[in-house]
Amino acid sequence: MAFYLLRKTIKDLPGVVIKAVTLPEPEMTEGFGSREKVGEICAAAGYKSVLLVTDTTLYGLGFYKKVADSLEAQGIKCTVFSDIASEPTVDIIEAGKEAAAGCGADCIVALGGGSVMDSCKIIAAAAREPHHHVQHYLHKFAIVKGKTLPLITIPSTAGTGAECTVGAVVKNAEGVKSSTVVVGLDVVHVILDSELTVGAPRSVTVWCAIDALSHGLEGLLADVKPNEEDIKKSRECVKLVFENLPVLLDDPHNIEARQKMFLAANYGGNAINTQLAGYVHAFAHSVGALYHIPHGKAIAHCMIPVVEEQKEICRKQLAELSAYCGFADGADEQAASDTFISKLKELLAQCGLEDRCEAIKEEDYKQLVQMIDADSINYSPSKTFSDGEIRRLLDMIRKGE
Ligand SMILES: [Fe+2]
Numbered sequence: 001m002a003f004y005l006l007r008k009t010i011k012d013l014p015g016v017v018i019k020a021v022t023l024p025e026p027e028m029t030e031g032f033g034s035r036e037k038v039g040e041i042c043a044a045a046g047y048k049s050v051l052l053v054t055d056t057t058l059y060g061l062g063f064y065k066k067v068a069d070s071l072e073a074q075g076i077k078c079t080v081f082s083d084i085a086s087e088p089t090v091d092i093i094e095a096g097k098e099a100a101a102g103c104g105a106d107c108i109v110a111l112g113g114g115s116v117m118d119s120c121k122i123i124a125a126a127a128r129e130p131h132h133h134v135q136h137y138l139h140k141f142a143i144v145k146g147k148t149l150p151l152i153t154i155p156s157t158a159g160t161g162a163e164c165t166v167g168a169v170v171k172n173a174e175g176v177k178s179s180t181v182v183v184g185l186d187v188v189h190v191i192l193d194s195e196l197t198v199g200a201p202r203s204v205t206v207w208c209a210i211d212a213l214s215h216g217l218e219g220l221l222a223d224v225k226p227n228e229e230d231i232k233k234s235r236e237c238v239k240l241v242f243e244n245l246p247v248l249l250d251d252p253h254n255i256e257a258r259q260k261m262f263l264a265a266n267y268g269g270n271a272i273n274t275q276l277a278g279y280v281h282a283f284a285h286s287v288g289a290l291y292h293i294p295h296g297k298a299i300a301h302c303m304i305p306v307v308e309e310q311k312e313i314c315r316k317q318l319a320e321l322s323a324y325c326g327f328a329d330g331a332d333e334q335a336a337s338d339t340f341i342s343k344l345k346e347l348l349a350q351c352g353l354e355d356r357c358e359a360i361k362e363e364d365y366k367q368l369v370q371m372i373d374a375d376s377i378n379y380s381p382s383k384t385f386s387d388g389e390i391r392r393l394l395d396m397i398r399k400g401e
Contacts, residue, residue: 007377008384014276015224015380021166023273024187026153030262032255035111035154035193039070042107045150045188049077051105053096053120055084055112058156063196064111067154071109079103084112088119089171093126094134100127100149107188110163111154117162118169121182124148137180138172144184152189156196158261159208159296161215161269163190177289179378192266194258205248205261206351207296212265213241214299217307218278219271220321221314223382230274235324237267242325242343246350278381279372280306283393286371291359300348301357304341305396311337313383356400365391 029037042050050071054064059082071078081099083092100108100123108127110120125148126134137144153163166185172178197205216237219226226234241264247257271277280303288298311318318337322328327343328336360368369390376385385393395401 003373004384004386007373010377011380011384012223013380014378015222018224018274018276021181021183023166024164024185026164026187026190028190028192028266030192030259032194032259033066035191035196036066036070038067038109038152038154038191039072039074039076041152041189041191042071042076042109043074045107047076047107047150049079049104050107050109051079051081051096051100051103051123052109052111053081053084053116053123055086055116056082058082058112063156067109067111077103079105084116084119086115087171087177088115089175090135090138090173093119093122093170096120096123097126097130097134100124101130105149107150107152109152109154111156113155113157114160114162114169117153117155117160118167120151120153121148121166121168121185122170122180124151124186125182125184135173137182138170138178139180142168142180142182144182147184147186148182150186150188152191153187154191154193154196155262155265157200157204157208158197158258158265159211159268161212161265161267161272163187164266164269165272167272190266192259192262194255194262197258197262198253198255202249202252203294203297205252206245207294207300208265209241209245209248209261209296210300210303210348210351211296212261212268213238214280214303215268215271215277216241216264217321218280219268219275220317221307221310221382222275222278222380224275224380226275230270233267234271234275235321237264237271238321239325240264240267242347245347249350276379278379279310279376279385282372282375282379283397285375286368287357287360287397289371290364290368293357293359297353300351300353301397304345304348305393305401307344308341309385309389309393310381310383311341354400357397360394360398362398365394368394
């Protein structure tokens with residue numbers, strides 16, 4: 001009870017703190033094969049030596065070659081660091097920082113998924129003062145003198161929005177995943193290249209898209225007073241997923257829909273930066289970590305019960321979103337918000353989501369409640385859930401009610 005009151009009392013704090021962080025304002029280049037433009041972009045900025053960071057899988061698939069060739073065609077030195085793993089450790093990121101220092105990098109190009117993006121944020125911070133071990137930066141906030149090295153981000157998945165978020169999740173020296181907000185992060189350019197996702201497995205496409213949708217949706221439900229432009233981006237994020245994910249389910253090679261999904265993910269990243277996530281993420285992080293469920297799939301399982309629990313208090317936001325998506329006229333808030341949730345259920349069913357999350361075990365509830373409580377203090381939700389409410393919601397997710 002005491003912890004519930006504490007969480008309720010300080011719930012506005014994350015939303016206030018995030019507003020104090022200066023956000024990067026990258027330019028954007030979009031299009032199939034558009035990573036070939038990185039050389040021109042770097043040449044125009046005057047960069048001389050680029051560290052191209054990617055993961056072992058993308059390296060093996062040769063996706064980095066167009067980037068490297070494009071840089072070399074402009075006479076820019078390109079050093080490839082391809083050791084990023086799915087859960088990057090301090091040692092890997094330290095090696096990345098050493099590689100940046102070794103080649104005298106004046107820019108880092110990040111090509112990959114969320115792990116590559118987040119690793120590069122820490123590398124770009126640490127490379128400013130390479131005498132520090134990267135562990136020096138792995139605290140709640142990584143404070144950099146001035147700005148990080150300039151980063152150009154080329155995401156290979158359309159979901160996390162990590163190409164523009166200021167947060168980085170990596171394993172610390174104890175091997176524990178921890179989240180760091182990089183203050184002074186200098187993402188100068190984002191390249192959204194649908195060629196990178198066109199051959200992705202269906203499950204990756206689907207659950208990444210649902211993750212993106214959840215970022216926009218949770219941003220709109222947060223109690224953080226965003227500006228109109230950020231609200232519009234969050235609504236557009238949700239709308240783009242509703243419009244384009246069904247297209248991709250039928251036609252995975254639809255380039256236009258792939259490109260739109262990248263834009264949705266990017267707007268979702270903006271939602272995380274400006275409005276934060278919320279309880280859907282607190283539940284999904286905890287359930288996903290305990291039962292090794294991919295993030296987007298865990299989000300899908302938790303989304304409906306958790307959003308419905310906030311329906312009364314967030315009816316206006318849901319009704320406006322429903323109207324924006326073209327599901328209702330918004331005049332009757334109750335009907336419009338109910339319609340939105342029905343549409344969300346339909347979309348998740350189309351994605352093939354099972355009715356219940358059978359991995360969850362009732363005997364783990366005590367641990368899960370603690371994990372969800374702890375994660376929830378990173379957000380500013382409109383409603384603070386009691387432990388009893390969290391247990392009831394876990395029951396609903398487990399039983400598919
Ligand atoms: Fe997420």
